């Protein structure tokens with residue numbers, strides 16, 4: 159499976175699944191609404207450039223990333239779709255030179271873009287804080303922000319947006335309050351003669367819950383990677399040995415065999431993003447069967463118990479994918495699937511294919 163110079167640990171990225179996920183999200187949007195594909199953090203670890211190439215204008219209105227650097231990387235790869243930087247905005251003139259739309263998340267940044275707007279046309283998306291307390295303009299700052307926008311005739315508010323804190327929580331009632339706050343702030347801006355052709359609020363969870371208003375855009379990230387799983391992280395057995403009952407495995411000798419055991423070693427570790435929290439905790443798939451991780455996960459190596467599986471040297475192993483979901487691994491590391499995906503490090507080659 160591995161190429162001549164590639165290590166036998168790799169992440170397969172199914173561009174067909176990604177494309178079908180785009181379709182599935184777009185189908186669930188209301189009339190007039192469009193998708194903003196969130197490809198920040200290298201497409202949640204899947205590879206932003208390759209995924210961006212699958213985003214066509216018919217289905218994807220915009221790509222969103224977190225950093226201007228990420229946006230420039232996409233432009234340098236020849237991506238021509240509109241790109242929104244969720245912010246904070248930085249390198250304003252460089253971003254504008256690359257036709258990148260800046261999300262402006264506060265009055266200080268707005269001052270920076272207003273300055274750029276003295277000598278050129280500048281289109282931005284303005285972020286409002288409707289109750290997340292992180293980024294965005296808060297209600298008390300609106301008068302100052304209105305004043306700045308009015309004094310910048312070459313500044314164009316192309317979009318206004320906010321972000322929901324609890325859209326993925328069961329029984330969430332906070333989103334309704336945030337939406338009400340957002341509408342009230344929009345109203346205050348409108349009364350001052352400021353609006354935008356475009357509005358967007360929903361992340362994946364909100365979009366899938368039907369919280370997108372007809373005509374609004376939706377910013378979906380995680381659903382693009384998980385509605386149908388896009389990443390399958392694989393490795394190969396590089397050592398398999400029989401150890402007697404009572405043998406110790408790994409750093410700290412945290413595992414001792416309870417019987418004569420077959421122990422296999424995998425060339426992957428926490429430096430690759432296979433979390434140390436998986437020590438004596440996670441499972442992998444060998445020949446379609448589950449095998450437990452035994453002993454501690456090291457920087458570059460993992461040991462599994464294959465006593466009950468007819469596993470051989472060179473067998474392929476699934477670390478993430480097939481019946482092992484990112485949510486399952488995330489629960490074992492007390493985190494969320496996002497962090498598992500983003501954690502698959504640059505040392506793991508991505509191999510792209512299309513089913």
Ligand SMILES: *Cc1c(COP(=O)(O)O)cnc(C)c1O
Nearest residue numbers: 196244321361362377378379380
């Ligand atoms: C990351 C991000 C999103 C995407 O969230 P998902 O839960 O992955 O859909 C949307 N909006 C903003 C502002 C974000 O930072």
